[in-house]
Amino acid sequence: MNNVIFGAGQRAREIRFLLQNEQNIATDYFVIDKEYIITKRLDSCPVISTEDFLASFSPEDTQLYLGVGMPKMNKIRERLYSLFKENGFRFQSFISKYANVYTDEIGEGTTVFAGVNIGPGVRVGLCNHFEMGVTVSHDCQIGDFNFFAPGCTLCGDIEIGKGNFFGANCTLRNSIHISDYVLVGAGAYVDKDVASAKVIVPARSVELIDKDSEYFMK
Numbered sequence: 001m002n003n004v005i006f007g008a009g010q011r012a013r014e015i016r017f018l019l020q021n022e023q024n025i026a027t028d029y030f031v032i033d034k035e036y037i038i039t040k041r042l043d044s045c046p047v048i049s050t051e052d053f054l055a056s057f058s059p060e061d062t063q064l065y066l067g068v069g070m071p072k073m074n075k076i077r078e079r080l081y082s083l084f085k086e087n088g089f090r091f092q093s094f095i096s097k098y099a100n101v102y103t104d105e106i107g108e109g110t111t112v113f114a115g116v117n118i119g120p121g122v123r124v125g126l127c128n129h130f131e132m133g134v135t136v137s138h139d140c141q142i143g144d145f146n147f148f149a150p151g152c153t154l155c156g157d158i159e160i161g162k163g164n165f166f167g168a169n170c171t172l173r174n175s176i177h178i179s180d181y182v183l184v185g186a187g188a189y190v191d192k193d194v195a196s197a198k199v200i201v202p203a204r205s206v207e208l209i210d211k212d213s214e215y216f217m218k
Contacts, residue, residue: 002057005067006050006080008032008042011129012067015094015111016043019065022097029053030067050083059088066091066109066127070147073181074163078145081109081127091127099130107144125162137174149186161196 003019005012008030019025030042034049041047048056064084068077081091091109095101098114102122109127112118116130121139128142131150136142140154143162152166155174164178167186172178177193184190185201194200 002028002062003065004029004031004053004057004062005065006031006084007067008036008039008047009067009069011069013043015065015067016045018094018096018113023094025063054087059090062089063092064089065094066111069129070165073165073183074145074147075181077127078163081145119156131168143180 003025005015005027012030016027019027027043027045030045030047031050031053032047034051037047037049039047066077066080068080084091093106093108093110095106095112096114096116099112099116099118101112101116101118102120103118103124105123106112107124107126107128110124110129112130113132115133117135118124119136119138122136122142124142125144127144128146128148130148133151134148135152136154137156139156140158140160142160145162146160146164146166148166149168151169153171155172157175158172159177161178161180163181164184165182166184167188169186170184170188170190172184173189173191176190178190179194179196181197182194183199185199188200188202190200
């Protein structure tokens with residue numbers, strides 16, 4: 001059985017590390033589109049093109065993991081899922097042994113990192129990514145291809161569409177609806193429904209230019 005990660009960036013390398021250290025699964029190949037290949041080996045593993053992979057590997061002897069992040073509002077991950085599905089492949093899910101997951105409804109190709117808490121009654125769709133420390137409370141319904149950065153908090157009974165990005169330490173109030181391809185910035189608080197492709201950001205921190213740190217720490 002070949003263990004293969006699509007991607008060759010930080011996300012792919014992180015998944016390789018976690019597979020090896022938590023599940024004793026060694027990565028055999030990284031796969032990436034030909035135009036993005038800049039090295040023949042990564043972390044001692046061969047890097048091959050998508051074309052070569054599809055020509056040489058079969059779904060029956062391959063475990064495929066999705067190691068791509070959130071560029072283009074997760075549409076690259078959506079495209080890759082469709083491409084490999086059309087060729088008979090299935091993406092594997094990874095759930096860290098250091099996560100607390102109280103639902104069996106986790107979709108294909110989803111990655112759940114350490115410190116994530118997912119409550120009862122939650123449904124998670126295809127190819128979602130949960131970074132460290134994300135909390136998803138009870139009865140949330142999450143669609144496909146969403147990305148949750150570290151420390152996101154989803155209070156209960158939230159409905160989320162597809163392709164959204166939730167920045168680090170953002171908080172979503174309970175019983176709201178987030179549509180598709182929404183960008184929620186780091187630290188934002190969302191307390192109402194959000195329509196497709198909207199951008200939600202918090203008031204930003206500013207640098208005080210007329211005082212130094214010792215002024216406040218006398």
